[in-house]
Amino acid sequence: MTGNDRAVIRNLATGVPGLDAVLGGGLPEYSFNLVAGGPGSGKTTLAHQVMFANATVERPSLYFTVLGEPTLKMLRYQRQFSFFDPSVAGSAIQFINLSQEVMDGDLDEVLQRIIGEVEKTTPGIVVVDSFRTIGDRAAPSGQAATTSLDSFIQRLALHLTSWEVTSFLLGEYAEQEQRSPVFTVADGILWLAQAIDRNSVVRKLQVIKTRGQAQMPGLHTFRITNDGLQIFPRIPERKRPQERLKGKRLSTGVPGMDEIMGGGIIAGDAVILTGPAGSGKSTIVTQFVAEGLRQGETAVVAVFEEYPENYLAQATRRNPMLGEMVRDDKLRIIYLRPLDLSVDEALAAILDAVRELKAMRVVIDSLSGFEVALAPTFRDDFRESLYRLVGTLTATGVTVFMTAEIVDGFSFGRFTSEKVSFLTDEIIIQRYVELEGQLRRVMAVVKMRGSDHSRDFFLYDLTADGVVVGATLQDYHGIITGVPTHREESAKNLPLPGALDRTGTQD
């Protein structure tokens, strides 16, 4: 025997987006799997997706229905999903009802019926829904019945494997029931759950066991849409590229801003721009996107606070080319459903768009809206999740420009309200100041990892064409108080030039 003699275990593509990655590369062929979870957790839909993705006339899928949801109702609902092809029902996908055999309570009869159908049709996939009801009917009480169920599961598993069948037993199990023999025999166990936090429900999947390959550990969120289940793998933190794109700089598209950043944003960096409401955060990131598009790049914008149409309408007022770029799919604006979102779902949507467009610039506008859009259960670990999100995005080489709103527009006590400055390479802050009796906007670059940048505060204006960075405030001090004073005037203890005295007469 050599190492080359070992049996190669092929993996089946499940047809469930995201699930193959969680399973560690797909579903091991001929494996005997348990899909467990509460009512409405998506077990039946998941099984149908796998069947429709793999069934052929030569190797059909057999779906054994037992007591529980009537077959007609199941078909009525399942066929609403886009993956359900009714033309293969009855041929590549065959439904077989075992209710009578199970009601009779004779496990041998149930087993013989399954074996008979398997031998007759030589299926590639077999599903038993709900396996739990078989166990309940077989073992209402007593040790003898449990032994009988043990034997039934062993014989079923052996037979299905011998016939080279990949099988799924679906059942409603509680966590404390994991001592059931089916959990021991199963090669793979998928657990589907619905977590409730306040009024929010989040679906989660866990692969408890997959024999022969390393699954992705942890709880993975998923959503059920018209296309069935979509899993959002909980992607572990990824390492940033060692070489930061050889020091390439990206222009912000904001006149005067590249200069104060030492030549522009460092490509591949994560940048955060924080400021109060109305300070022009969205305008700046839109200019950043528009500049990239002008240079032939592609971009992705994730918005959380308004619908993409509204966002685009605002953006095109200053940058009319953006609408055309959206139509040409050079710019994609992603609107992520608010209030029950997971960070992994957001990451999956952004990553998909980045890959499809080969985007170089990503905007997240804003982190404040993102946090609100999350289901409450994910808000507690927002920083940790955001850390993974930013790390994963920048690991692909894209430049990520995020905005965050701060509540106190006059104080410089904190850079961000999200306490996420640690995860960014570059931090730009915006604030309001009172200057010569006027409310003015100022910005400063606080941090640029590995790069020189201006340390000055700069005035900036929101013009019809966008943000324009103006003069420095070198002649003023006390800017961080929100009420700066001119150095010379301060020295003389005189009011600021142009300021009015108490009597209302000008100097």
Next chain:
Amino acid sequence: MARDSMPAMLPETPTPRELARYLIGPETAEDSPGHTAQLATLATFERVYRDLSRWVGSGGCHALFTRALAEARIVHPLLGGVQLQARSQPYLQGTAEIVDTHGGPATAEALEAMLVAMIELLNRLIGADMAATLILKSLPQSTRDAGFPNEKRAEA
């Protein structure tokens, strides 16, 4: 046969009546003395009941036929004497008495109406395309091979 001729080939999207007659068709071909339209229809019922029971269960199938019988009785009161016996052979009982009273052609027409009602019901529940595909599975393989427009072969 008293009724219109059976369609040799099924249209791409058959009406419930066309589908019902297509199902009955193979039974009418039986070359035996005394074979009648109502016997052909009864044989079709038994076949469809057996096959549908395989995938919706005998209970589910019985529920479908019970509703179909109730629908058909509105137009064909003579079906009042028909009884459905789940998990028994034959499934439809009491038809001989109806033939004696109302004659073979009228009985066959009423039974066909019941089959049509069952197909219409199935269409509403799971869609006409899937209903047709699944119902046609009750036909003998030779008949399906001869003209079975709905089955789409999945790519291997």
